[in-house]
Amino acid sequence: MNQHEPDFLVLEYITVTKDPRTGLVVAIGGTEKAADILQRTGGFLSAAGHHGTYHRxxxxxxxxxxxxxxxxxxxxxxxxxxxxxxxxxxxxLSFPNGDRDAAQRYLGHLAERVSAAETSSQVAEVLTEIAAPVNGLLPLTREVVVRAALAARALEGTPPGDELDHIDRLGDITHSMSMAARVILHARNHTARAPQKAPTPPPSTPRPPGSRRR
Structure with a gap:
């Protein structure tokens, strides 16, 4: 089967990327010296496109x-x-756990925000991020558990009648997670409506007694 070379525009700098149309890893741009490095160190091949030579x-x-x-x-x-x-x-060389690390930083940031909160509205904002119906952390986590339960059931099938079905228990857990999200939202609403505590005024400085007249 003949492979047709895709077209790429040659640029002055070098871009190494994966072409979504063909699945090929291509290097676009650069000089003859760059082409030599691509061929020697990466095993790239030269290819002629309508807009100039590129490497793949x-x-x-x-x-x-x-x-x-x-x-x-x-x-x-x-x-x-x-x-x-x-x-x-x-x-x-990129970190394989980059998304996980970002999620951990995000959760740590929420904990810091709520610990440093000075008003009830600031607490309510954090609770909203946790339990918001669409993009809240808890509903999104529940969605992952639901999909995991469906995938596990499809792969493992139904267990014998006398065996404890741990996959079915995931369904109970997702229901509990939904209830927890509702409780958190009710607490959020209550916190958001709570009157803001007035700041405590600084203590007044006593005036020095007036000097006596002679």
Missing amino acids: LPHGLPVEQQRLKATTASHALLAAGHNVHLDPALNM
Whole structure:
């Protein structure tokens, strides 16, 4: 089967990315020196497009091989002084738990906000982020548990009658999570309506006694 080369516009800087139409990892732009580095360090192949020459990895490489070659070539280009943009999805040096770390930072930030709250409305704002019906943390977590229960049931089937069905218990948990979200929202509404505590005025400084007249 003949492979047709896609068209890419050659740019002055080098972009290493994955073409969504073909699944090919391509490097667009650069000089002949950059092309030599791409070929030697990443195994890129030269290809002629309608807008000029570009470089791509061979067809059929596993995803991890694509990422390894793209990362190696990009860092070799950077070390040689070239301007390179590497698609983050191809960067093997990026943190695999980036989303998890961001979620943990977000939760820690919420805890800090509510600990430092000086008004009831500030507390209500944090409770809203936790239990908002669509984008709240608790409803989103419940959605994950629901999908996990459905996937587990589809993969494992129904257990024997005398065996405890832990997957069915996930359904009970999701109901409890929904009830917890409602309780938090009621608390949010109550907190938002609570009268704001007036700031305590600073203590007045006593006036010095007037001097006696002679």
